[in-house]
Amino acid sequence: MSKAEKTKGKGKNASNDHDDQKSVTVPQRWHDYYVKFHFPDLTELARPLLQLVEAGFCYPDRLGFKLSAVDVDIDMGTRVAIIGPNGSGKSTLLKLIAGDLAPTEGQVSRSQKLRIGQYSQHVVEVLTMEENAVEYLLWIHPDQEGMSKAEAVRAKLGKFGLPKENHLTPIDKLSGGQKARIVFTSIAMGHPHVLLLDEPTNHLDMQSIDTLADALDEFAGGVVLVSHDSRLISRVCDDETRSQIWVVEDGAVNTFDRTFEDYKDELMEEIKKEVAD
Numbered sequence: 084m085s086k087a088e089k090t091k092g093k094g095k096n097a098s099n100d101h102d103d104q105k106s107v108t109v110p111q112r113w114h115d116y117y118v119k120f121h122f123p124d125l126t127e128l129a130r131p132l133l134q135l136v137e138a139g140f141c142y143p144d145r146l147g148f149k150l151s152a153v154d155v156d157i158d159m160g161t162r163v164a165i166i167g168p169n170g171s172g173k174s175t176l177l178k179l180i181a182g183d184l185a186p187t188e189g190q191v192s193r194s195q196k197l198r199i200g201q202y203s204q205h206v207v208e209v210l211t212m213e214e215n216a217v218e219y220l221l222w223i224h225p226d227q228e229g230m231s232k233a234e235a236v237r238a239k240l241g242k243f244g245l246p247k248e249n250h251l252t253p254i255d256k257l258s259g260g261q262k263a264r265i266v267f268t269s270i271a272m273g274h275p276h277v278l279l280l281d282e283p284t285n286h287l288d289m290q291s292i293d294t295l296a297d298a299l300d301e302f303a304g305g306v307v308l309v310s311h312d313s314r315l316i317s318r319v320c321d322d323e324t325r326s327q328i329w330v331v332e333d334g335a336v337n338t339f340d341r342t343f344e345d346y347k348d349e350l351m352e353e354i355k356k357e358v359a360d
């Protein structure tokens with residue numbers, strides 16, 4: 084049994100438990116569709132895919148904030164969770180990696196063939212068009228195989244949890260959660276080598292978060308995650324041989340060289356000490 088299948092089993096039990104609780108307290112229909120996030124298989128790209136070398140960055144109008152001496156190396160097998168206090172620069176680091184921001188110091192190198200799939204609140208918020216999800220996705224990804232391109236896109240949207248009655252609704256009439264599913268579908272259709280995910284769970288229900296974790300587990304490319312969802316971080320960083328934790332704090336990016344559970348324990352100890360003092 085693969086690791087993904089094992090964890091899927093765990094997730095299923097966990098979500099059944101949750102369903103049981105729900106049926107007692109809040110009777111509701113949990114899901115009438117089957118969600119199965121999936122990011123497509125890839126041909127391997129030669130290393131290095133993406134590197135920041137001695138990179139620094141500051142916003143011209145925010146001189147109190149600076150990231151310095153950032154060295155990161157992202158590969159197809161990379162699994163990274165970026166953590167740190169609010170406002171420490173986690174999203175900024177992700178934007179430097181994505182190429183949305185250019186370092187003000189140091190160097191960045193990117194493989195020319197590299198495809199990045201990016202999820203952030205901003206990407207969801209800019210979906211304000213009158214086109215429906217099928218039109219939008221066919222516009223971005225026109226090369227679909229099969230008899231009906233629209234049906235191919237609808238099948239993918241269904242897997243990412245957008246109910247079929249919403250496939251032809253103008254996007255500006257959809258909820259944040261429904262738009263998030265369009266963004267995930269679009270990311271998968273772009274065949275990314277690296278996923279950059281900034282708070283990907285904000286709009287997802289528990290079942291979809293588990294399904295996203297399963298999909299990330301199976302994904303052959305690199306994953307860089309910023310999240311406050313410790314369950315998702317634990318899932319993404321559960322393989323000590325390839326997982327990394329980057330702590331962004333006081334303008335620096337440092338690798339925490341033990342597990343995420345150790346990091347949480349350390350943080351709890353610090354908090355206890357502060358309360359005791």
Ligand SMILES: Nc1ncnc2c1ncn2[C@@H]1O[C@H](COP(=O)(O)OP(=O)(O)OP(=O)(O)O)[C@@H](O)[C@H]1O
Pocket residue numbers: 142144145148167168169170171172173174175176
């Ligand atoms: N476009 C911008 N222009 C100027 N300052 C910015 C900009 N974006 C972010 N900042 C500032 O840069 C600092 C780092 O912001 P960033 O969003 O990267 O932090 P973060 O660690 O992701 O925060 P959070 O955990 O709260 O999401 C903050 O002080 C923020 O106010």
